[in-house]
Amino acid sequence: MNKLILTLLTFFLAFTTYAQKATAYETKRNIHYYSDDINKSDAYINERCVLDIYYPKNVTDFPTIVWFHGGGLTGGQKELPAALQEKGVCVIGVNYRLYPKIKAPTYIEDAAAAVSWAFKHIKEYGGDPSLIFVSGHSAGGYLASMVGLDKSWLGKHDIDANDIAGLIPFSGHTITHFTVREERGIPGTQPIVDNLAPLYHVRPDASPLLLITGDRELEMLGRYEENAYLMRMMKVAGHKDTRLFELDGYGHGMTEPAFPLLLNEVKRITKLKKGE
Numbered sequence: 322m323n324k325l326i327l328t329l330l331t332f333f334l335a336f337t338t339y340a341q342k343a344t345a346y347e348t349k350r351n352i353h354y355y356s357d358d359i360n361k362s363d364a365y366i367n368e369r370c371v372l373d374i375y376y377p378k379n380v381t382d383f384p385t386i387v388w389f390h391g392g393g394l395t396g397g398q399k400e401l402p403a404a405l406q407e408k409g410v411c412v413i414g415v416n417y418r419l420y421p422k423i424k425a426p427t428y429i430e431d432a433a434a435a436v437s438w439a440f441k442h443i444k445e446y447g448g449d450p451s452l453i454f455v456s457g458h459s460a461g462g463y464l465a466s467m468v469g470l471d472k473s474w475l476g477k478h479d480i481d482a483n484d485i486a487g488l489i490p491f492s493g494h495t496i497t498h499f500t501v502r503e504e505r506g507i508p509g510t511q512p513i514v515d516n517l518a519p520l521y522h523v524r525p526d527a528s529p530l531l532l533i534t535g536d537r538e539l540e541m542l543g544r545y546e547e548n549a550y551l552m553r554m555m556k557v558a559g560h561k562d563t564r565l566f567e568l569d570g571y572g573h574g575m576t577e578p579a580f581p582l583l584l585n586e587v588k589r590i591t592k593l594k595k596g597e
Contacts, residue, residue: 345378354438369418375401376411382449384587385411387439389457389464394500395420404580411448425501432464437478454487458576462493466519485528487590489583492534495519495551520551525559531586532565533579539572
């Protein structure tokens with residue numbers, strides 16, 4: 322009997338491994354997320370406002386993670402993080418315009434346009450538009466929070482920000498970004514909370530919010546504390562699903578241990594939405 326159980330277990334594990342490997346993924350690159358008219362109107366838009374999409378081919382109704390790269394709003398390139406690949410999810414890596422070629426809030430406008438593209442086109446690739454998650458690291462985390470908390474940006478595209486399944490910013494500013502302050506001649510050590518700060522837009526009805534930062538002693542100046550304050554103020558405002566993870570021992574480049582937390586959050590919310 323034990324031998325039979327062991328044989329069946331071995332077969333099951335082998336079949337599960339085969340099924341996971343059997344899922345085929347496809348990548349399409351440099352898709353413009355603005356209309357042709359807008360792309361033709363500006364060479365920099367045509368160059369920078371593109372995205373890559375990585376998605377499972379032989380499944381449907383999969384979740385999608387829109388991922389914004391870091392780089393202080395002054396550098397960086399779109400990416401499809403390896404840690405998010407072959408996990409049964411779609412990943413959309415987004416480029417956006419950068420300072421000093423443009424100024425605030427252009428990069429937020431671009432981020433909203435990319436998220437809007439995901440809502441309007443993900444069905445064409447087999448995805449579920451009710452399972453679109455928005456994430457990113459550092460400057461990308463800031464953009465994710467701005468697009469998800471300030472409803473005006475997606476509202477310009479006739480998208481309700483509350484339809485985002487979950488917001489998972491990695492080590493993002495919650496005060497006004499230091500590059501925005503630099504544009505205005507404000508020192509990086511002078512904190513500002515205005516309408517370009519996620520903290521300005523705390524509200525009880527926002528999408529689930531998972532904040533992830535590195536160790537408060539190893540992070541960029543005040544980054545953990547900013548996120549802790551956002552968590553507290555969201556709860557004070559009446560939001561029921563805001564959490565904060567501090568990754569002890571990791572500095573600002575804390576993406577490696579954070580990616581599994583992102584995937585777990587996608588799985589958690591997907592199960593809730595599907596009633597599992």
